[in-house]
Amino acid sequence: MATPVSAVHPHSAGLRERKKQKTRDALVDAAHRLFLQQGYAKTTVDEIAASVEVSQRTFFRYFANKEEVALAVLADAEETFLELLRGRPAAESPLEAMRGAVRQVWHSLDQGRVAERGTVTGALELFELIESTPTLLAAHLRHTLHQEVEVARVLADREGLDPAVDLRPRLLAAVFGTVVRLSHLSYAAAPDQHGHCMDGMLSLIERHFDQLGPALAGSWR
């Protein structure tokens, strides 16, 4: 989870912690590799655990279920997004702040930050895996929903609103999530047409946002 505060001691918070982080990372890597190689369903948890030389029971002490290990990188990215959003200047409008935070997430992903395992191409492979795996898609949508709730909370805080009363934060968070999701889909459908890099994705998101107004307009002709 994006490395806590820690790093105050010379051996970066004890051997124990480092070791745990290492096996956790190894599990995520192995799982990712196996899933992409032979598919999600055909990969057993035993297989993942064995390839890291750990018992199945240990696997389930790190991850609540098979889906979680697949979506772990995304969870980190989402966490990062929330922190970046909280850090945006208060003068920005909610929408500006979110656009800005998205740009920042992709930039840090591009520089190999975000739990060091995340890369732009890696993220795209993962999206593809998720979209083609019903169980993963379902789990991912549930996480997305949770993320929307968190985003709405941040937005409400920024504007000094009560999210239980005012629906706008929740509504904007949901709309924003949808736009980003559709952008990912469009990109994945034809990566070649968008330059294979972060900028392609970002300009795609911008274009989708520009369609939001027209889409809600009365008539489309």
Add this chain to the structure above:
Amino acid sequence: MATPVSAVHPHSAGLRERKKQKTRDALVDAAHRLFLQQGYAKTTVDEIAASVEVSQRTFFRYFANKEEVALAVLADAEETFLELLRGRPAAESPLEAMRGAVRQVWHSLDQGRVAERGTVTGALELFELIESTPTLLAAHLRHTLHQEVEVARVLADREGLDPAVDLRPRLLAAVFGTVVRLSHLSYAAAPDQHGHCMDGMLSLIERHFDQLGPALAGSWR
């Protein structure tokens, strides 16, 4: 699935079909009852099958998994919604058509139509069950997503657009789905304040729609 064409023969399409429909309905009813009574997780498929005096194997011939039997009623309602949407006058704008179709769904639900097992109070109980059950919520969100794709297709047809090129149908369908979902949540959070009937739900949806413009506006102050 909302009774096919059928009903051409005196004994409504053969004894065989009727019997199948009967056990299917019985399974859905039993499952629904058990889920609400003792929770989704604590109810085994064996239990459901046994209470209808059918083997577990037969259960899985009717439903692909445990989630499906819980969401079956919703699937029917969604199917109905699509049909109603297709039937809306072509003169209506996309948004008007969708609002109209939603009203119609709740009306037919209120009159005990929609696969005869759906009632308004029953639907609300189901929503509550879904929201409080992670696996069910995930499966439901996946179905919702699929429904959005279908809705977008219908909207594109109505306007003579190509959904692969023009993003507006998909975008509007998603936004609409979000609004309806948030309305259900608001309603479920405080059913007493909304009159316990279909009209309460409908006016709530209208109010949420009215917030959409302001939510997307630049500033919220």
Add this chain to the structure above:
DNA sequence: AGCCATTATGTCAGTCGCTGACAATCGACA
């Protein structure tokens, strides 16, 4: 260095969701 409390890991047994294969049974239709 040696000991102890804590914590991570392994093993084992068991439940539950779900599937393929085969045999038995039931409804449709000549």
Add this chain to the structure above:
DNA sequence: TGTCGATTGTCAGCGACTGACATAATGGCT
């Protein structure tokens, strides 16, 4: 009534996941 195809039950088995208990590794303390 007898045949054909569809529906069902039985059985065996896989894989995800969990609780309980034993074992080892680690970090702090003297």
